[in-house]
Amino acid sequence: MKTRDFSTPGARRKIVVIAVAAVLVLVLAGVGVYGLIIGPREPDGASPVQPPTGGPTASTAPAPNPTPSLSSIAASRDPEAFARAVSQALFTWDTAAGLVPLDYTSVILEVGDPTGEEQAGLASDVAAYLPTREAWLQLREYATAQSLTIEDAYVPEAWAEAQAQSSGQLAAGTTAITIEGTRHRTGIWNGTPVDSEHAVSFTVFLVCPPSYDTCHLLRLSELDNPLR
Numbered sequence: 001m002k003t004r005d006f007s008t009p010g011a012r013r014k015i016v017v018i019a020v021a022a023v024l025v026l027v028l029a030g031v032g033v034y035g036l037i038i039g040p041r042e043p044d045g046a047s048p049v050q051p052p053t054g055g056p057t058a059s060t061a062p063a064p065n066p067t068p069s070l071s072s073i074a075a076s077r078d079p080e081a082f083a084r085a086v087s088q089a090l091f092t093w094d095t096a097a098g099l100v101p102l103d104y105t106s107v108i109l110e111v112g113d114p115t116g117e118e119q120a121g122l123a124s125d126v127a128a129y130l131p132t133r134e135a136w137l138q139l140r141e142y143a144t145a146q147s148l149t150i151e152d153a154y155v156p157e158a159w160a161e162a163q164a165q166s167s168g169q170l171a172a173g174t175t176a177i178t179i180e181g182t183r184h185r186t187g188i189w190n191g192t193p194v195d196s197e198h199a200v201s202f203t204v205f206l207v208c209p210p211s212y213d214t215c216h217l218l219r220l221s222e223l224d225n226p227l228r
Helices: 009-027 080-089 099-110 120-129 133-140 158-165
Strands: 145-154 174-189 192-207 218-219
Touching: 080 145, 080 174, 080 192, 099 192, 099 218, 120 218, 133 145, 145 192, 158 174
Parallel strands: none
Antiparallel strands: 145 174, 174 192, 192 218
16 A cells, blocks of 8 residues: 655645544534634733933833733643643633733644644634633633633544544544543632632644644634534
């Protein structure tokens, strides 16, 4: 049997597209279409401090606060480890950190499909998991923060069916990892700390070596509608 050559960019691009198309037809029919708010970042309402011009007191002006930043998702060749890292980045945010939903989205898109074919779909998937900009501003009033505790991560049984129906067209290293865990939210209500917990589950679709040197995120299932 002739071995397929996945080494060229063109071949990899074609295979990733075929892989994602096959998976989406089989297991992502329930994913809704959501818009990603990508407008220019609005000012936070505070004017920057301008130091006085001239004179010996100019050097004593307070330095502006550094712009907050988020850590990148660590590269990994292990599908489960990568899916766990993506999940933590997806669910961990803090409205009081001076960031907006697009900042968190950007971190996830950095590890998306390297061909770019699935970036629009992935952006739509991620937007469905994050608060809208309007909701974010409301949550900020209560200093709401969110985190995720992962309790299980596994290749779902339904993935075998997806592979079988793909007729061998899935790129080597393409897989699905279903995540089960608990979403935690904390905040301040009328001056009192409050918190809540909610069970969540979803599936991460990714492609890993040998097709690429490290794993890349393709798509996400609808929240609480994972492959089993």
